[in-house]
Amino acid sequence: MWPLFALVLGLVVGSFLNVVIHRLPKGESIAYPPSRCPACGHRLGALDLVPVLSYLLLRGRCRYCGGPISPRYPLVEALTGGLFLLAALFFPPGVEAFLVFLFLAFLVALAFVDLDTFELPDPLTYGLLFLGLLASWALAFPLPFRESLDGALLAAGGLGLVAGYGNLFLRRFREPKPEVPVGPHQVHMAALFGALLGPGVGMALAFLSWALSGRTGRPVVLPDRLTLPLWPFALLLAPTLGLDLLENLKGSLLAAGGLALAGGLYWAFRPLPEEEEEPVAMGYGDVKLLGALGAWLGPYAFLALFLGVFAGALVGLLLRQRKLPFGPYLALGGVVAFFFGEAIFGAYLRLLGF
Ligand SMILES: [Zn+2]
Known part of the structure; x- marks a missing residue:
C-alpha cells in the first residue's frame, strides 16, 4: 500500500509543482488564483486537475476550447509520482520519507524552472x-x-x-567588475586566505572585505587575477604549515562556500539592479x-x-x-x-x- 500511496501523492504534488514552475519565475502567487487554461483562460475544474488521467482522457486538449495542452504537465506529474514511488522503496512510512519527498519535489521544480528560464530561483x-x-x-x-x-x-x-x-x-584574465558589497571576489579571497590561515580566519578576512566594501560603497577586494592564480600555490604550502593537503583544501573550500552562500543570501534579499548581461x-x-x-x-x-x-x-x-x-x-x-x-x-x- 505504501508505494502506491507514495505514487498517488507524487502525482498530486507534481500537479502542484506545475503551478510552481509556471508561476514562481513570474513572481505570481502560487496559491491564488486557481489554475486556468493557458489558451482560453477558462478556470479548470476539479476533474481537469486529476493528474495524468485527465490529460489522457481529454487526449491532450482543453475541455473548454479544444486547444492543445503541453505534454509537459502530465510529464512533470508522472516524473514526480515515479520519484516518490522510488523513495517509498527506500524509506518506510514516516517523517524521513516525507523529507525525502520534499527533497525530490524541490529538485523537480528547480530542474523545470531552469529549463524554462535559465534561472534557479533563490x-x-x-x-x-x-x-x-x-x-x-x-x-x-x-x-x-x-x-x-x-x-x-x-x-x-x-x-x-x-x-x-x-x-x-x-x-582571458580580464578582471571582472567586482560586485559591491559582496560577490565572487570575496569567495576567491576566502579560498586563498582559508588555504593560508584556516577556514575561520579566511572567512573573517573575506567578511571584512565585504563590510569595508559596504561601508565605502566601493569594492575593497583583491583582484581575481591575483587570488585565483595564487590559490593552488597556497594549497601546496600546506606541508610547511603543518597541515596535510586535503585538510588545507577542505578549510579553503569551507571558507569559500561560507562566502558564496552568505553572499548569495544577501543578494536574495537585495535583488541586483538591471545590468547588461556579462x-x-x-x-x-x-x-x-x-x-x-x-x-x-x-x-x-x-x-x-x-x-x-x-x-x-x-x-x-x-x-x-x-x-x-x-x-x-x-x-x-x-x-x-x-x-x-x-x-x-x-x-x-x-x-x-x-
Ligand atoms: Zn482552453
Whole structure:
C-alpha cells in the first residue's frame, strides 16, 4: 500500500509543482488564483486537475476550447509520482520519507524552472538548503548536522571556485567588475586566505572585505587575477604549515562556500539592479543548488556534480547545443547520488581493487 500511496501523492504534488514552475519565475502567487487554461483562460475544474488521467482522457486538449495542452504537465506529474514511488522503496512510512519527498519535489521544480528560464530561483535553492540543514539539525537526517553543514559549504565553495576559474579563462584574465558589497571576489579571497590561515580566519578576512566594501560603497577586494592564480600555490604550502593537503583544501573550500552562500543570501534579499548581461561560465544559481545538495548528500554532492557534468555534456553533444541549463543535470545527479551514491562509490572502489 505504501508505494502506491507514495505514487498517488507524487502525482498530486507534481500537479502542484506545475503551478510552481509556471508561476514562481513570474513572481505570481502560487496559491491564488486557481489554475486556468493557458489558451482560453477558462478556470479548470476539479476533474481537469486529476493528474495524468485527465490529460489522457481529454487526449491532450482543453475541455473548454479544444486547444492543445503541453505534454509537459502530465510529464512533470508522472516524473514526480515515479520519484516518490522510488523513495517509498527506500524509506518506510514516516517523517524521513516525507523529507525525502520534499527533497525530490524541490529538485523537480528547480530542474523545470531552469529549463524554462535559465534561472534557479533563490526561494527554491535556499529553501532546499535550509530544509536539509534543519532536518539534519533536528533529526540527524539525512546526515548528522556537522556533515550537512560541511557538505553544503564544501560543495558551494568547490563549484564557486570552478566558476571563478572558468570565468577567468573565458575572459582571458580580464578582471571582472567586482560586485559591491559582496560577490565572487570575496569567495576567491576566502579560498586563498582559508588555504593560508584556516577556514575561520579566511572567512573573517573575506567578511571584512565585504563590510569595508559596504561601508565605502566601493569594492575593497583583491583582484581575481591575483587570488585565483595564487590559490593552488597556497594549497601546496600546506606541508610547511603543518597541515596535510586535503585538510588545507577542505578549510579553503569551507571558507569559500561560507562566502558564496552568505553572499548569495544577501543578494536574495537585495535583488541586483538591471545590468547588461556579462558572459559567465556558470551562474551562482548552480553554486547555490550544489550547496543545497551538499546539505542533503554531504560529500556525495561531488558525485552529483560529476554525474551532472557527465549527463549535461552527453546531452549537449547529442543535441548539439552550446547553451544548456545546468540545473536539470545537477538535480538528476543529486537524485541518483542520494539513492545510489553509496552503491556507486562502493562499485567504484571495487573496480579500483580496494
Ligand atoms: Zn482552453
